[in-house]
Amino acid sequence: DAGGGSFIYHLENNQVYVGFVVHLNYANPHLYPYMEFQRFKHHPLIAELLQGGKRIAYGARAIAEGGWQSMPKLTFPGGVLLGCAAGMVNVPRIKGNHNAMLSGIAAAEAAHAALAAGRQGDELDAYASAVKWGPIGRDLRPVRNVKPLWSRLGLSASLLLGGADMWINTLFGNQSPLGDMKHGKSDADATGRADRHPPIAYPKPDGVLSFDRLTNVAFSFTNHAEEQPSHLVLKDPDVPIEINLPRFAEPAQRYCPAGVYEVLRDADGSNPRFQINFQNCVHCKTCDIKDPSGNIVWTTPQGGDGPNYPNM
Ligand SMILES: Cc1cc2nc3c(=O)[nH]c(=O)nc-3n(C[C@H](O)[C@H](O)[C@H](O)COP(=O)(O)OP(=O)(O)OC[C@H]3O[C@@H](n4cnc5c(N)ncnc54)[C@H](O)[C@@H]3O)c2cc1C
Ligand code: SF4
Structure with a gap:
């Protein structure tokens, strides 16, 4: 199972x-x-x-596979969560290196702008915004339902439905008839x-x-x-x-x-x-x-x- x-x-x-x-x-x-x-x-x-x-x-x-809907708040005073610490793996592609690097670039740019403006130790809202609306968001949002479908339906059915859902998301600006699916039980509770x-x-x-x-x-x-x-x-x-x-x-x-x-x-x-x-x-x-x-x-x-x- x-x-x-x-x-x-x-x-x-x-x-x-x-x-x-x-x-x-x-x-x-x-x-x-x-x-x-x-x-x-x-x-x-x-x-x-x-x-x-x-x-x-x-x-x-352990690879964090929760994806887009499981990512925590990315900023706190004086720091940010990047890459896998924030759960940025693209599950159907089984890849996370690209988003880890992109998040590092976005965080560095936001930190540089904050320091140039004389702000230190505050929250880098520009970083959170860059993740949401930039290449990381564009990569993760369309695939957000693949893992919940896999957990519920098993591999074969989720390949079909997940593939169709990714296609619909890509065509219709991340709108899907399935909405934003949740993951259900935690791994601990699934035991x-x-x-x-x-x-x-x-x-x-x-x-x-x-x-x-x-x-x-x-x-x-x-x-x-x-x-x-x-x-x-x-x-x-x-x-x-x-x-x-x-x-x-x-x-x-x-x-x-x-x-x-x-x-x-x-x-x-x-x-x-x-x-x-x-x-x-x-x-x-x-x-x-x-x-x-x-x-x-x-x-x-x-x-x-x-x-x-x-x-x-
Ligand atoms: C088996 C496996 C295969 C994978 N294959 C691929 C693939 O083919 N393609 C792909 O794109 N992605 C792949 N991934 C995912 C990819 O490895 C991660 O998404 C990526 O490495 C995340 O980068 P990161 O910098 O966020 O975290 P990490 O690469 O985990 O880097 C975090 C670093 O922080 C260090 N660290 C932790 N705690 C401390 C501390 N207290 N003090 C100092 N240092 C600390 C760690 O030692 C580590 O070097 C794979 C992952 C696994 C596990
Ligand atoms: S399961 Fe826990 S104790 Fe065992 S290797 Fe992993 S982190 Fe360490």
């Missing part, structure tokens, strides 16, 4: 980037995105490509109860094409000084074991691509305890988005700490 996709980029020196996307509005809390990715690499078409290769890097990132969804058995990684999570995390070269407080903050430390474990089989154990969250038990299976291995975090922000109780807050760790992706 989960949406998603995959990509393969071919690079120089016989290198490939293999990517696997899981939409975080999935309902089955037993779903294990990392293991779905490992399984994907055993598809004959992918396995053939990777055969004889060497793993050189691993990483993970269903564990006893209403089947557990999923994943094949064991073979150590050749597929690998266990912790050895892969080593290839993100992430680093956090051990003595700092955890940057992953629980609003209520009792929620993981008292609520998330019985209701959702504590999905943090599976949705985190770095194995940061563990439920430890005594040898006889009793006394469950929630452990946060914050040193392994690759800063993807999935926990802040997907925790069904909204109990995890991702905060900024000590400066410079985090993943150090080579070639990514």
